Amino acid sequence: xxxxQEIVAxxxxxSGRKPQTNxxxxxxxxxxxxxxxxxxxxxxxAPVKAFxxxxxxxxxVPRAINPRVQANxxxxxxxxxxxxxxxxxxxxxxxxxxxxxxxxxxxNASIGTILYTSYLQVLGSLHQPSSQPTxxxxxxxxxxxxxxxxxxxxxxxxxxxxxxxxxxxRFRVNDMLEGKYTSMWQYGKHxxxxxxxRGVFSGYTLSFLKxxxxxxxxxxxxxxxxxxxxxxxxxxxxxRRRRKNHAEHVTIRPHYALEPAFLLLAGFSASFTxxxxxHPLAKIQDVHYGRLESLDYASKMQHTSALRGYxxxxxxxFAQCKKQxxxxxxxxxxxxxxxxxxxxxxxxxxxxxxxxxxxxxxxxGDAAEAVAIEYENSTILLS
Numbered sequence: 001x002x003x004x005q006e007i008v009a010x011x012x013x014x015s016g017r018k019p020q021t022n023x024x025x026x027x028x029x030x031x032x033x034x035x036x037x038x039x040x041x042x043x044x045x046a047p048v049k050a051f052x053x054x055x056x057x058x059x060x061v062p063r064a065i066n067p068r069v070q071a072n073x074x075x076x077x078x079x080x081x082x083x084x085x086x087x088x089x090x091x092x093x094x095x096x097x098x099x100x101x102x103x104x105x106x107x108n109a110s111i112g113t114i115l116y117t118s119y120l121q122v123l124g125s126l127h128q129p130s131s132q133p134t135x136x137x138x139x140x141x142x143x144x145x146x147x148x149x150x151x152x153x154x155x156x157x158x159x160x161x162x163x164x165x166x167x168x169x170r171f172r173v174n175d176m177l178e179g180k181y182t183s184m185w186q187y188g189k190h191x192x193x194x195x196x197x198r199g200v201f202s203g204y205t206l207s208f209l210k211x212x213x214x215x216x217x218x219x220x221x222x223x224x225x226x227x228x229x230x231x232x233x234x235x236x237x238x239x240r241r242r243r244k245n246h247a248e249h250v251t252i253r254p255h256y257a258l259e260p261a262f263l264l265l266a267g268f269s270a271s272f273t274x275x276x277x278x279h280p281l282a283k284i285q286d287v288h289y290g291r292l293e294s295l296d297y298a299s300k301m302q303h304t305s306a307l308r309g310y311x312x313x314x315x316x317x318f319a320q321c322k323k324q325x326x327x328x329x330x331x332x333x334x335x336x337x338x339x340x341x342x343x344x345x346x347x348x349x350x351x352x353x354x355x356x357x358x359x360x361x362x363x364x365g366d367a368a369e370a371v372a373i374e375y376e377n378s379t380i381l382l383s
Contacts, residue, residue: 058104060171062088099183107164115157116357119219123149136382138371140227143220150219151212158204158211165207166200167191169289202292202313206285214278221273222354226266230259234380235373251379263358267351274350275343280335287324288317 062084063069069079077083088096124131126149127141141149167188181187192200238252291313325334371382 058101058108059084060104061100065091099185103184103188111157111161111164114160115153115215118156119149119153119215122152123219136371137227138382140231141223143224143228146223147216147220151216153219154211154213154215155208157215158207161211162204162207163188163192163200165289166195166202169293170195199292203285203288205314206281206288210278210281210285214274214281217277218270218274222266222270224266225269226263226358229266230262231373233262234258238378238380249378251381253381263355264351267354268347270354271347271350272343275339275346279339279342283335283337284317284321287321288313291317291320 059081066079066084066087068076069084073079078087085097085101088100120130123141123145126145127137129139130137130141130145170191171187181190234254238254321334325331328334328337373380373382
């Protein structure tokens with residue numbers, strides 16, 4: 001922002017943002033992101049996890065027990081999410097929903113809520129105006145504050161989600177189909193007891209780096225484009241127009257479509273920058289988790305402990321990744337293979353979640369006077 005820009009409206013005092021308000025906003029954003037992923041999956045007629053990397057694919061078991069999916073038949077409404085659930089309930093009763101579908105849904109929503117709520121809390125502590133329950137934060141938080149808050153939120157999320165990630169890696173749908181476990185609840189309890197704390201946090205370093213750096217860029221880019229870039233554009237565009245006309249001092253209200261356009265652009269930017277970090281780290285993480293799964297299976301068959309294999313896991317993972325990278329012509333080609341398509345698929349649901357996140361944040365904010373940006377011979381009013 002230019003040094004000539006200043007806020008002339010009284011932002012008022014008020015207490016910090018209430019924790020329950022942050023919780024509502026975080027839950028709404030997490031839910032919208034998951035819903036957006038489902039809509040995209042229905043539109044493209046493909047499994048949801050191909051378009052949005054949910055922690056747990058709650059349609060995994062319904063697809064596995066559906067004969068049309070297993071026969072790889074041509075897609076129809078019977079293979080949509082409602083169709084798969086209808087088939088599952090018809091053949092396995094209503095208990096199928098709370099036993100097999102509800103646990104992953106609750107897990108995904110909880111992790112998302114923790115992420116967004118943590119971000120708001122940390123951002124408020126780093127940038128005082130963001131802690132105020134106002135509809136518009138001005139002056140906006142700098143990129144550094146949003147990045148730090150996003151990194152902290154990603155780190156918190158990675159810690160809370162570690163048990164869930166460990167369960168996902170070791171999940172075998174055949175165990176459910178053969179009746180070894182009657183529900184996801186029972187599976188989670190038994191598997192966590194079996195692998196112990198060491199098994200839960202094996203590979204956590206990769207998860208920590210991926211989530212912390214990824215969400216630092218995610219929220220940092222979102223806040224920067226949504227606010228700093230938007231305000232800078234307003235002063236440039238309207239300031240240029242006033243200079244051309246050489247008119248007297250006037251008050252300007254920006255076109256109503258400008259801010260939504262920047263909000264959408266902010267969502268796209270956040271998704272792209274996040275994927276720059278998370279896509280290559282996810283490639284390495286998939287290899288590492290695959291090795292952990294093999295170690296667990298081998299130790300179970302041989303009745304030995306997998307702890308020794310965990311201790312040297314990263315060394316062997318690196319060697320395996322190096323071999324795969326060499327086959328395709330180098331690290332960059334291997335790490336970023338599929339980057340464009342994966343990012344393109346993820347952008348809509350991510351943008352939708354961030355837009356709802358911002359709208360809910362404003363909905364629960366206190367009404368205040370408009371923000372006025374003074375620039376040369378113009379006053380730009382932002383409601």
